[in-house]
Amino acid sequence: MHQQVHVRIISPITTTGFRTDIDIKSLEAPGLVVSATQISKGPGSIESEYEGAMAAPDTIARIIEAEREGVDACVIDCMGDPGLKPSREAVTIPVLGPCNTSMHVAAMLGHKFSVVTVMRRLLAQFENAAALAGLSTRMASARSVDIPVLDLEKDMEATRAALIEEARKAVEIDGAHAVIFGCTGLFGCAAAVRQGLLGHGIDIPVIDPIPTAVNTAAALVRSHLSHSAHTFPLPPRKAMPGYDMPDLHTVAAE
Numbered sequence: 359m360h361q362q363v364h365v366r367i368i369s370p371i372t373t374t375g376f377r378t379d380i381d382i383k384s385l386e387a388p389g390l391v392v393s394a395t396q397i398s399k400g401p402g403s404i405e406s407e408y409e410g411a412m413a414a415p416d417t418i419a420r421i422i423e424a425e426r427e428g429v430d431a432c433v434i435d436c437m438g439d440p441g442l443k444p445s446r447e448a449v450t451i452p453v454l455g456p457c458n459t460s461m462h463v464a465a466m467l468g469h470k471f472s473v474v475t476v477m478r479r480l481l482a483q484f485e486n487a488a489a490l491a492g493l494s495t496r497m498a499s500a501r502s503v504d505i506p507v508l509d510l511e512k513d514m515e516a517t518r519a520a521l522i523e524e525a526r527k528a529v530e531i532d533g534a535h536a537v538i539f540g541c542t543g544l545f546g547c548a549a550a551v552r553q554g555l556l557g558h559g560i561d562i563p564v565i566d567p568i569p570t571a572v573n574t575a576a577a578l579v580r581s582h583l584s585h586s587a588h589t590f591p592l593p594p595r596k597a598m599p600g601y602d603m604p605d606l607h608t609v610a611a612e
Contacts, residue, residue, distance in 0.1 A: 363576045368398035369435040370413035403507040414441035426447040431575035446590035452578045456567030470498040472528035475540025478502045479552030500531035522554035536563045
């Protein structure tokens, strides 16, 4: 009998209703429970490094909270992966960022991948993320549809059409063999984009980062794997004025 795994999705934005209960339940499967929470201090959406940095402290706090509640793994609900590395230093359960996870999965599934994201200003961020993951030579390109995060659902038909067009260019011009959505706000669009690409005779994986990260997190838990304490050691104990954070050393001892 499979172990029941509890994965928590942490939304690092303060806009409410962005990730619905229906979204969360659609990720569940036999043996997999998915819950969600979000930060109360930080940006309304993340479309810059600045906003990602401002989202990190409360994201880390929510992940520490999840571990203390007995959650098995956490996924950060943003392609900027805000707070990913510091969160791993603070907890022992698997913490996955959808960008890092999707890039590694894409590199397994195809020779080169492209990221299709929301805003042009984010393109450098994805090139940097690929470099940090050691995947620069596997990244064909980063492209954008130039639709702000909070506007993605205003006209989903137009959003999907733009995604298909940029994904087609990524394959035909840039040489991509797989495509990753560069925003978790595009959740649920993968099937339509893959179908649109098939209409152009293009048969490639289209990676929806949140389902990919949630299922990878569950697989790690079932495989009894988590991040290395040599790569992400517990931070030293010291004063942190202005931040209401638990004592990590107390948590580690429990």
